[in-house]
Each structure stands twice: as C-alpha cells, then as structure tokens.
C-alpha cells in the first residue's frame with residue numbers, strides 16, 4: 001500500500017489547499033480528479049535545466065539532487081522535490097519548477113506554501129534547517145527566491161492539521177474563493193454551478209456535494225487502520241550525511 005493510500009497527503013495537496021481548501025475536499029473526499037489541463041501537460045514535459053546554472057555559482061553549490069522523494073510519517077506527508085541544492089556551507093535549498101509565470105517577479109502564495117512544505121520534509125529527513133527556496137517560472141523565465149521562515153512553516157503545519165481533520169470528518173469547506181480564482185481552477189466544473197461549459201455534474205456553491213453524488217467510500221476506507229496524522233513537534237532527525245547522495 002502506498003503512503004498516499006495509507007493516509008499521507010502529498011505536497012501537491014498542500015499547494016492545492018493553499019489555493020483553495022475545497023480542492024482537497026473534492027479530491028480526497030469525493031475522489032474526483034482534475035482533467036488533464038494545459039498546466040499538467042506542460043508540467044509533465046521535460047524542462048531546460050540551464051536555468052539552474054546561475055544559482056550554482058551564486059549559492060556555491062556542491063551537489064544537486066534531482067527528483068528527490070521525501071516522506072515524513074511524523075507530518076503525514078510525502079513529496080517529490082524537483083531539485084535540492086546542497087551548498088558548500090551545507091545549506092539545503094529546495095527548488096521547484098513551474099510551467100506558469102511569476103506574479104510580476106514575485107512568487108505565488110500557493111507556490112511559497114509548497115516550498116515550505118518541502119522544507120519541512122527536508123528538515124525532517126536530512127536534519128538541516130531550510131531558510132530559503134526558489135521557484136523557476138518557465139513562462140517568464142524568472143527564478144524567484146523566497147524566505148522560508150518559522151511563520152510560513154507554522155502555516156503549513158496548521159494547514160496539514162486542518163486538511164486531515166477536514167477529510168476525516170468529511171467536512172465541506174464550501175466555496176470561499178473569489179470567482180477570479182475559480183476561473184483558473186481545474187475543478188470549476190465540479191464545484192461552481194453555471195461557471196463553466198463542462199458537462200460534468202455541477203453543484204451550487206456551498207452545497208454539500210458529497211450527499212448529491214451519493215454514497216462514497218467513508219474516511220475509514222481511506223485511512224485503513226490509521227489514526228489521523230497530525231503534525232507533531234518532536235525534533236528527532238536523521239543525519240543528513242546518510243541521506244544526501
């Protein structure tokens with residue numbers, strides 16, 4: 001049984017929750033998935049890795065780890081990081097690549113949350129404090145640095161706690177996102193009635209869609225033999241030297 005089947009969330013789930021909590025309700029309670037979008041298609045493509053070259057010199061990087069798979073039972077979280085840079089000063093710096101464009105040179109909120117979630121995974125697995133990360137936006141070819149401090153890490157921990165509670169209680173958070181955000185959301189056709197031209201079943205804002213769509217597998221089925229995984233605060237960590245390859 002995979003980690004996700006055992007009740008772990010993925011870092012992508014955390015990013016989606018930061019964009020709109022209802023996406024996690026739709027995917028984890030209703031088990032509906034986004035159709036393949038342009039973003040997903042582009043994200044699946046191989047990207048040019050030359051963007052990373054200036055960072056290597058700037059940060060004095062001694063090692064680059066690509067596609068690093070990370071898991072934390074303590075956090076109930078798994079993820080696959082695009083790049084982890086290891087500097088000569090032994091700083092660990094996560095880097096994510098996005099198909100989209102930056103916010104006029106700034107990082108998008110959900111992408112900052114995603115980097116912070118990776119930072120927690122890196123810290124839990126490798127034992128070094130992560131202080132910053134980068135997102136490379138393919139569309140406008142910008143690499144943006146962001147601070148990953150205790151505040152944003154605390155926000156991610158609280159999000160994870162809320163996500164686990166929401167799924168276990170099957171609690172629909174309702175439609176709270178502004179329409180402008182919904183129009184860019186791959187779940188619009190499942191979520192907001194009359195807002196898209198899709199043929200999927202539509203549900204009015206705020207309606208408990210789990211009831212309309214009929215009986216679904218209950219929370220116990222998704223978390224077999226598991227208690228809800230709430231982020232813990234113990235500081236036990238493994239030696240980074242054992243993990244970095």
Ligand code: SF4
Pocket residue numbers: 019020021022023174175176177181182183185186187188189191192
């Ligand atoms: S359509 Fe809007 S409310 Fe529904 S999941 Fe997407 S962003 Fe959230």
